[in-house]
Amino acid sequence: MVDFRDRVAAALRARISPKGGVAIKKLANGIGRSAETIRLWLNGDTAIKVEDLAAVARYLKDPTLVAEIFRDLDAATVRKRFLWFTDRGFCNDAPAGHAEFVRRHLGLSPLLPGDGAVYALRNLGWVELTASGTAARLRYHAKGIKRGAAEAARGWLLDHADRIFSLSRAVLVGFEWVEAAELSVARIVAELDLAAPPSAVPLCRSERKPLDLLPSRLGEVLRAWRHAPDDAEAAAHAVRLGGRFSIFAADDAGSVICHRLGQIMRMPRRECEGANLLTWSDPPYAAELRRAVLEAREDGPTHREVRGPIFGPPRHFNRLALPVGDNIVTVTELRRN
C-alpha cells in the first residue's frame, strides 16, 4: 500500500523554501490554510485533502505536482484502450484505433475516405469499446449486433465490472446516435441482450399513418382532444385506454422526458418514468418514441403504427400522440392479429 503522505511531503518540499521558491506562510495565505497545517503536510504527519491538493497545485500553477504524487497512475495505466468485440466472439485490441483496425481487417486503404469504425458497427455487427482508466464507453448499432459480439462484450464487462466506475454508451439508430452516460454494467448487459436477438426476432418498425385511419377508440380520443385538449385523458379512460395514456415533456434541444407511463404498459416502470428516453435500455424503441413525441410537438396530432420488439416481447399497436399544454401525451391501442 502506497503512503501518499510521503509523496505529498516530498513533492511539497521540492517546491517550498528553502529548496523551492515559495515560502510556507505565502502558500498558507494563498490557499487559506494555516502555516502549521502546511508543516504537518511537509512532515508527512497529516494526509492532505484532495481539495487542498488541488488548491496547492492551482496556487503554485504547477500541474506536474499532482502527476508527481500519483506517478503510478501515469499515461501507461490510464491510456485509452480500444477494443472490438467481433462477430466470431473475439475481443480484439485495436492499438492504433478502432477505424484503423477495421480498415486493416477489410483490406481498405487508410486513404479511403469514410469512418471504418461506423462501417463495422453498421455492417459487421461488431461492438466497440473504449476503456480509459475506470471509464468505458461502448458503441453499437441498434439493428443486428452479431450474437458473438454481444456475448464477448457482455463477458468483458462482467469481468471488469469491479473496475469500471463510469460507463456510457452510444447506439447508432439509422444515422442518429442515441447516447446515455453513468450506466451500470448490468444495465448495458441487458441492453446487449436486447440488441442482439435471435435472427428470427423481427426489428421494430414504425410507420406514420393518416389520422383518419386511426382505430375507432383512438379516433374517439382525438375527437375529444379537438373539442378540448385537456379532455383527452378522460376520453382515453372512457374508451378503456386510460392505462395506455402516457405523458412526456420535450424541449427545443430534443430532450424527451417520460413524466408518466400508462399504468398497464409492460415496460420497466422504474427505469422509464422520470427519465430521458435516450437512457432507456431499449434504444431502438426509445429513439422511435422520441421521434414520435418530437413529431407531435412540431406537427400536432400524429398517428403511427408500430410493430416489433419493445423491451423484448413483440408488440403491434397504433399510437396517437397529442400536444396537451406544454406536454405531449400518447395513447396506444394494441392490434389483435
Added chain:
Amino acid sequence: MIPYLDDFDASGEREPHRSILSTQVVPSILASLANEGFEVLVSHDLASKAEYNRLHADDPLLTRLPLIEPQYQPTATP
C-alpha cells in the same frame, strides 16, 4: 456527397448476404477502385445528380446506363 463507406448500410440484410456484402463485395470494390485512383462518393440528392448530368452533358466519358435493361440489374448474369 458522402463517402460510400459511410453510406453503405447492410444492417437490414439477412445472413449470409449481410456478411458477404460487407466483408467481401464492398471492401473489394472500394479497394480495387482506390487502386485505380478513384473515390466512391454517394449523394441521395437527385437534384445534384441532375445538375451533374447537365454540367457533363457533352462529356463523352460520362456513360449513362439504361438501368431498366435486364443486364444491368443486380441479378443479371454476364
